[in-house]
Amino acid sequence: MLRKKVFFWVSVFMIFVMMTCAVFAAAPTFxxxxxxxxxxxxxxxxxxxxxxxxxxxxxxxxxxxxxxxxxxxxxxxxxxxxxxxxxxxxxxxxxxxxxxxxxxxxxxxxxxxxxxxxxxxxxxxxxxxxxxxxxxxxxxNRARGKSIVQLAKKMGAKKFLHYSFPRHMSYQQLAERRDIMRQECAKLGLEFIFVTAPDPMGEGGIPAAQQFILEDVPRQVAKHGKDIALFSTNCAMQEPLIAAALKTGAIVPEQCCPSPTHGYPGALGLEITQDMKGNFPKIAQEISKEIAKKGAAGRFATWPVATxxxxxxxxxxxxxxxxxxxxxxxxxxxxxxxxxxxxxxxxxxxxxxxxxxxxxxxxxxxxx
Amino acid sequence: MKRGGVEVRSFGYFLQLRTGVFSRSMVPAFFAVLCIIGVVVAKLDLNYLINEIFTRLGRNTFLVLSLLIPVVAGLGLNFGIVIGAMAGQIALVIVTHYRIEGLTGLAVAMLIALPLAVLFGWLTGLVLNKAKGREMVTGMILGFFANGLYQLIFLVLVGTVIPMNNPTLLLPSGIGIRNTVDLIGVANALDRALDGIWDGLIMFDLGPIPVGPWRIPLGTWLVTGLLCGGISFLMKTRLGQQMRAVGEDGHIASVAGIPVNRIRITAIVYSTVLAAWGQLIFLQNIGTLNTYNSHEQIGMFSIAALLVGGASTRKAGIGNAILGVFLFHTLFVVSPLAGQAVFGIPQIGEYFRVFLAYGVIAVALVLHAWQNRLPAKG
Missing domain, CATH: 3.40.50.11400 (Rossmann fold)
Known part of the structure; x- marks a missing residue:
């Protein structure tokens, strides 16, 4: 009975609102x-x-x-x-x-x-x-499968580590890219390592995924040495990945979505000031300075534009x-x-x- | 409570006095007010809103209704419907693979999903019987567990152990299903099933006010209506009465000679089967299957909708389900736009929506806890 009452009042209100605020979108252009x-x-x-x-x-x-x-x-x-x-x-x-x-x-x-x-x-x-x-x-992504590995080799990598998880590997292009990376590694004489990380959309959410990266990179570097290129397919993992690579001396040839602003400012504690917003050459310059200060010049790379x-x-x-x-x-x-x-x-x-x-x-x- | 000679009433008691019998409708009323404020603030195009709500009533009500039977049987809100949804999706992948299209495709999918859902439901029921009193959290964790199995099957076993050769469904490597499956074959099959009689399109001008276009998913509404009738009928049968008895007090029911565990499993099986079919209805409306995530979307939102409709973990009816879908989804449509309109920044709209949507789910739960305590105190 009461539910009916609520229902009734909701309907009355809806109709009232409809009568009073009919919205006319009268825009001259598109x-x-x-x-x-x-x-x-x-x-x-x-x-x-x-x-x-x-x-x-x-x-x-x-x-x-x-x-x-x-x-x-x-x-x-x-x-x-x-x-x-x-x-x-x-x-x-x-x-x-x-x-x-x-x-x-x-x-x-x-x-x-x-x-x-x-x-x-x-x-x-x-x-x-x-x-x-x-x-x-x-x-x-297919072409990047080759170009990232080639760049990693140029930057001195002897091994290539690929972080991802099942959901991403069900994305056709990401799965294909991983296979191309593996082939390219074999061609260039790099060891390809695949590590499964927690899915940031899973129960643990983004924090679990980020924590895993922060903990796993030192483990992997201890096991495989510093000349290992790190790559992850997930956006949320880029910042911890770069931070951990800075600490351990590993190589990051490119992020999942290449961009100077993706992961770098956060990992370096770089503040994007008003004059830097949208000015990618300037941001890249600042990142370069910060990385050189930390003694990791030549170990990090990205695209000059933000995808x-x-x-x-x-x-x-x-x-x-x-x-x-x-x-x-x-x-x-x-x-x-x-x-x-x-x-x-x-x-x-x-x-x-x-x-x-x-x-x-x-x-x-x-x-x- | 007496303190220093002055009687101090708890806030809950006060609320009860003030609202009286109205307290049962407190949660829906609260939501209705929020929705109305949202609509006014967002200056929403009402034709859009109404069309969206018609669609969502069709898309979601069946799923929400699938939650009712376990509530009656005392199992609380069945987070395990996620597992039923997986059964529905498995059936859809099979139907898409064999290119069975239209209403026939959907019917075949329902038939395929039936034994799967019965099996899954039975297994869920067995586990939940071992975890009496903690059914909800157990069901939720079971959902996560089943999700792992589901991923294993579709990502690794399909193409290796399970033979399948279909380049449109499989990843290029030949192992694993793609992350999106186009359901064009069964898209809107049920929504438009009655197009021969009337296509459900409402569009006319009421003087200067344009009305529509609204499209009523007639077929889906009809099936949902049939389910409502079916559930009411079930509750009147002997089985329904037994479920109710088990729900009221398991101990007394077992003394009375009702096979409590079996009844509980039956309730879960019913719920799982309905969830599988509900997911089929949901996906035929959406038109694409998000292979690894579509099922995750339903548990939480169906339950939230039911709670918003004024149901509790112990009492839920068809009215709660329909009202809940109506209010919850109105809020979901309205809140991002309201947030954006109030603050003028697009992303605040999203934060506002999340805050409001999840905040009110929490409020709904708190209000229920309150209401449960009221009779004891009063």
Whole structure:
């Protein structure tokens, strides 16, 4: 009886609210929806969205996907479909395109087939995603399988340690990259070691995964010597990995998502001041100084651009041009030029297959 | 309580006096107020909200209903529904592998999931009988354990021990299932099952106010309705009465000659089977299977929804389930946007949502603990 009463009052209120605050989105031009993680997941992609908002005031509608995205897929879908509910939104950039993105794209395209989707760093199966997203941007993981090992060797590594866990190894590209790394190691005479770390999305969460890295790196270095290159497939593990490598003298040739801001500032205790924000050459310079101070020069490397940042900013750029019909997203040359202009670095672009616009890129590394 | 001659009432007692019989609806009422505030603050497009809630009522209610039977049988909230969900997913992978599509595909998946879920439920029941009084935490840990087994099977055994040759499902190495499986074959199969009669689309203009587009997942609503009827019927049968008796007091029930352990296992088996089917309904609506994580999403959120609907670990009804899904998911849709609208920073929306969603689950639990104490004190 009482529940019925509550039900009744809720309905009455809902109708009342509906009558009073019908929302009219009367925007003269179009908008671009941007979905990124919060700064606790991967700061770069979020800062990229902020930069895009500064560059194009009024154009961007920015929302975030859940921190706990593996468990809260429904929220991800709701956030994306929520953007599409705004009639003025003509394109949506999802970076990172976490699980649920394909489902959301499908739901949106049911009623809004006109919306253009750009996916940054897709997590879902590439052959599936490329059928639905209008374009995807991701670092070329297959090519990195070779380039990271080659760089590690150049930096003096004799062994190569790969940290990951079953969930990541079910990602096609990550599994493939691991296999390529193993082959490349065999070719270059490096010993390949695979270590399973706790999944940060598992019961122990991120703290358990980070603690494991902090404890395991000294163990591995004691066992295999200092000339071991460390690599982990997970974002949350980069900071402890770099910190532990600094302490033990090991080598870190590249992070999972190459970027000067990924893991380095935290591990080095480097403060990103106002004038450094978004200025990647300056940040790289500061990191270089800090590492040299700690006597570890030549043992650490990364890309000069932040992939998370560039996926958002270049994604917005591509989306804007595509909505204005100034670019064909299937034109790899034009896309490459746009992204290169956005980052200020030469890049190598590759397409996954002819079934879609799944673009994979590579940038030359800098050694600190 | 007398202190210095002045009678001091506990806060709980005060609350009881003030709210009287209304206290049973305290949790849902609290949530309803939060939802309404959220809707007003977020200036939400109500057509979007209503459509989203229609979808989620279809997507989630069946799963939440699967929790009811163990509550009646005194097993508390069955965190073990995660295991049932795994059975559903195994069936879906098989159906996708053999390319059985549409409503037939879904029906076959339900049939395949049935024996698996019965087996899993039976095993869960056996374990829970050994852990009387701690069923909830045991069920939760069992879920983690089963997750490990599930990963082992799908990542390592498929392609090695279990022969399978399907490049669209397997990783390029030929071992292990991909992390996402496209369920395009069964996507919306049940939601749109009644399209022949009416496709469930509501869209018209009420004077200047546009209404819709809302899409009612008619088939799913119908099946969920049937389940509600089924559960009510079950509770009236002899088995239902026995479950109730076991739930009230296991000792008295066993003295009365009711096979307590068997009844408890039966309750868990029912719940696990319903969870497997519920997961199938959930996934046919989402349209993609997140092979290694889809099941993890359901336990906690189904339970939270039921609690929000005013149920407790000892008492839960169909009304609680439906009201709970309605309120919990409204809050989930509204809170990130409300947070963003209030603070003006997108990521605060996410933090606000997490704070609110998990905070209120905690509040719901605390309020229940309170209510449980009230009769004892009063």
């Amino acid at each position: 908008k671009i929806g941007v979905v990124t993680g919060t700064v606790s997941q991967n700061e770069d992609e979020y800062r990229g969205a902020e930069a895009a908002i500064r560059k194009y005031p009024g154009l961007i509608k920015h929302v975030t996907y859940p921190d706990n995205f593996m468990q809260e897929q429904e929220t991800t879908i709701a956030q994306i479909t929520g953007l599409a509910a705004d009639r003025s939104v003509k394109a949506i950039v999802v970076n990172q395109a976490i699980p649920g993105t394909v489902a959301a794209i499908r739901k949106v395209k049911e009623t809004r087939p006109d919306i253009i989707f750009i996916a940054g760093e897709p997590h879902e199966d590439p052959p599936m995603l490329e059928r639905y997203a209008d374009a995807a941007l991701i670092s070329n 998370g940042y560039l996926n958002t900013t270049a994604g917005v750029e591509l989306a804007k041009l595509a909505v204005e019909k100034k670019i064909k997203l299937s034109d790899i040359k034009a896309v490459q030029q746009t992204v290169e202009k956005n980052t200020g670095h030469k890049m190598q672009f590759e397409r996954l297959s002819n079934k879609g616009n799944y673009y994979m890129y590579l940038v030359d590394s800098i050694v600190f």
